[in-house]
Amino acid sequence: MRIALCIKQVPDTADIKWTENNTIQREGVESVINPFDTYAIETAVRLKEKIKDVHITVLSMGPPQAQEILKKAISMGVDDGFLVSDRKFAGADTIATSKTLATAIGEKIKDVDLIICGQFATDGDTAQTGPSIAQHLNFPQVTYVKEITGYKDGVLTVKREVEDGVEIVKVQLPAVLCMLKCDYEPRRPLIEGFIKAHNANVKSYSMEDVNLLPEEVGMKGSPTYVSKAFRPEQKQGGEVIVPKDAKEGAKILKEKLKEFEII
Amino acid sequence: MTNQGILIYAEVTREGDLASVVLELANSAQNLAAKLGGQEVSALVVTNAGDIEHVKSDLKSNGFDKVYIVQDERLAIYSTEFYSKIVIDLINEIKPEIVLIGATTQGRDLAPRISSSLNTGLTADCTSLDINEKGMLAATRPTFGGNLMATILCKNFPQMASVRPKVLKKSTFPIEKDTQFIEIKPEIDNVEKKVELVEFIKNIPSTGKRIDESEIIVAGGKGLKSADGLKLLEELANVLGGAVGASRAAVDAGWADHSIQVGQTGKTVMPKLYIACAISGAIQHTVGMNSSEKIIAINKDPKAPIFQIADIGIVGDVYEIVPELIEMLK
Ligand SMILES: Cc1cc2nc3c(=O)[nH]c(=O)nc-3n(C[C@H](O)[C@H](O)[C@H](O)COP(=O)(O)OP(=O)(O)OC[C@H]3O[C@@H](n4cnc5c(N)ncnc54)[C@H](O)[C@@H]3O)c2cc1C
Numbered sequence A: 001m002r003i004a005l006c007i008k009q010v011p012d013t014a015d016i017k018w019t020e021n022n023t024i025q026r027e028g029v030e031s032v033i034n035p036f037d038t039y040a041i042e043t044a045v046r047l048k049e050k051i052k053d054v055h056i057t058v059l060s061m062g063p064p065q066a067q068e069i070l071k072k073a074i075s076m077g078v079d080d081g082f083l084v085s086d087r088k089f090a091g092a093d094t095i096a097t098s099k100t101l102a103t104a105i106g107e108k109i110k111d112v113d114l115i116i117c118g119q120f121a122t123d124g125d126t127a128q129t130g131p132s133i134a135q136h137l138n139f140p141q142v143t144y145v146k147e148i149t150g151y152k153d154g155v156l157t158v159k160r161e162v163e164d165g166v167e168i169v170k171v172q173l174p175a176v177l178c179m180l181k182c183d184y185e186p187r188r189p190l191i192e193g194f195i196k197a198h199n200a201n202v203k204s205y206s207m208e209d210v211n212l213l214p215e216e217v218g219m220k221g222s223p224t225y226v227s228k229a230f231r232p233e234q235k236q237g238g239e240v241i242v243p244k245d246a247k248e249g250a251k252i253l254k255e256k257l258k259e260f261e262i263i
Numbered sequence B: 001m002t003n004q005g006i007l008i009y010a011e012v013t014r015e016g017d018l019a020s021v022v023l024e025l026a027n028s029a030q031n032l033a034a035k036l037g038g039q040e041v042s043a044l045v046v047t048n049a050g051d052i053e054h055v056k057s058d059l060k061s062n063g064f065d066k067v068y069i070v071q072d073e074r075l076a077i078y079s080t081e082f083y084s085k086i087v088i089d090l091i092n093e094i095k096p097e098i099v100l101i102g103a104t105t106q107g108r109d110l111a112p113r114i115s116s117s118l119n120t121g122l123t124a125d126c127t128s129l130d131i132n133e134k135g136m137l138a139a140t141r142p143t144f145g146g147n148l149m150a151t152i153l154c155k156n157f158p159q160m161a162s163v164r165p166k167v168l169k170k171s172t173f174p175i176e177k178d179t180q181f182i183e184i185k186p187e188i189d190n191v192e193k194k195v196e197l198v199e200f201i202k203n204i205p206s207t208g209k210r211i212d213e214s215e216i217i218v219a220g221g222k223g224l225k226s227a228d229g230l231k232l233l234e235e236l237a238n239v240l241g242g243a244v245g246a247s248r249a250a251v252d253a254g255w256a257d258h259s260i261q262v263g264q265t266g267k268t269v270m271p272k273l274y275i276a277c278a279i280s281g282a283i284q285h286t287v288g289m290n291s292s293e294k295i296i297a298i299n300k301d302p303k304a305p306i307f308q309i310a311d312i313g314i315v316g317d318v319y320e321i322v323p324e325l326i327e328m329l330k
């Protein structure tokens, strides 16, 4: 089974900078693997441990520094990885991003069976890239996935979390899965993992290398654009009271509940 | 410009009712339509072959000019493949200028398939919609966990947006329209369905209220030190008619299910009142709840960051204060 893992480097939620064009500044900012993508990595590696002949390739579209997260994924048990990186990709929205990722997967991974994405990225938080990749490749998709629970004859069984409960679904491969937080934590790499990652040759492909056209990528290939970005009004904290005992504390709260028209 | 009118995807719930976000969209769409010089507002209902009179009457009394209805027993359960084909076919036929979809689990599964098939823009999980001076949809949404708001425009048609439930308001005086109901046959015979629902296990929240629907949330954190603490909060939630939420630390400790986790890797909620009990207020938690109308925090530590965003903070022990409060409210 050939698995492609799409992971994204995101700035730490607490540390955000924007460029003059209202696009996200990626260089020189503290970055991490998008949290949901760490569960995507863990899920893929667990599948590889369970069934025979699984090969996992991790990829990311981003600036050269995104090599780091690909190596991190390799240290966690992913077989190999590549970066799709080109100045022309700048300003991509989810349409251009998913087109780029879907095309790169098609060009560089032969007969992919399963693509795993995170449910959403903590920067853009669109949750659109995975389903859009699926649409480009005409693959079925399962979103809000918590766990892969079974595999047999080209059919995966997965558990998904929806608003009103849990669904168990079967999906025929090839397919796209979008991962939520799992009930297990992503593993820490072992020393062999670090060595493998250190020695790994993570290639970087340009727009031409994956046979895309300038009008399909980046700002040009994006139907949407940011017209304005602004800081929302920051919520201001109110009073912090140290009551003399619990009774007084409860009384203050009861008054507040009245003031807030809750009771 | 050939595209005209606003189309709303009228999601039907598992129980066969109209999802409440649809009426929120209906109200917003009336305003947008007025700003566009009185364009038509239509809805698309996709559902099984059962009785949908109640859905039709809800739509009729909320100002829709036209309602397209697609009924088929194969549509009893939501399917990305069938549903996206149906919505795409209708968009290609009626060519709306704007398409709005609720940012529910279903909406967020469905919308990107449609936009990428039509190669048009989709702004995700919007919290406000407007028409700009050029007559284009200006969709505003939080990014970076609510740290920054971005207003997004779309160059292609239809302009699409998914809209976060419970943010826009339903109309208090909805207009009843002489709605035209149009039944259409789904063209899905040739669609290969590769995803099958095997089982659905309904989640029955301990308080009977879903965290994404409740106006009041009482949430507990690691400071509760055991699952019993959440039981206590459940009692308070019951007295107030609210739901129980949890921090990630409480979920990871095994005291609560992930479905009630609030924050970056859990849910984003914006109730009327959020009561944070023994939660420190890490940024990954607060991004999921800092848009709540009112926030109350109870924490032992006077320096806990949660107090920086709480409308009222009480320094004290949850195990002492909450039982007193429950007593007083009973
Ligand atoms: C990638 C990533 C994603 C994350 N996603 C989320 C997320 O979605 N949601 C989330 O919540 N967190 C998330 N976190 C974790 C987050 O950073 C914090 O670790 C977590 O929110 C802390 O939970 P807590 O406040 O319950 O626990 P703590 O930080 O341990 O705080 C416990 C608090 O309880 C107080 N306390 C103790 N005893 C009492 C008592 N008897 N009465 C009153 N107060 C008491 C203490 O003073 C303390 O302030 C994420 C972290 C990362 C790295």
Ligand SMILES: Nc1ncnc2c1ncn2[C@@H]1O[C@H](COP(=O)(O)O)[C@@H](O)[C@H]1O
Binding pocket: A006, A007, A008, A034, A036, A037, A059, A060, A061, A062, A094, A097, A101, A116, A117, A118, A119, A120, A121, A122, A124, A125, A126, A127, A128, A129, A130
């Ligand atoms: N530039 C990118 N490179 C690789 N994967 C991406 C990229 N952008 C988004 N993704 C994937 O799509 C998921 C959803 O992202 P988003 O649609 O931005 O919320 C992420 O969790 C990743 O798995």
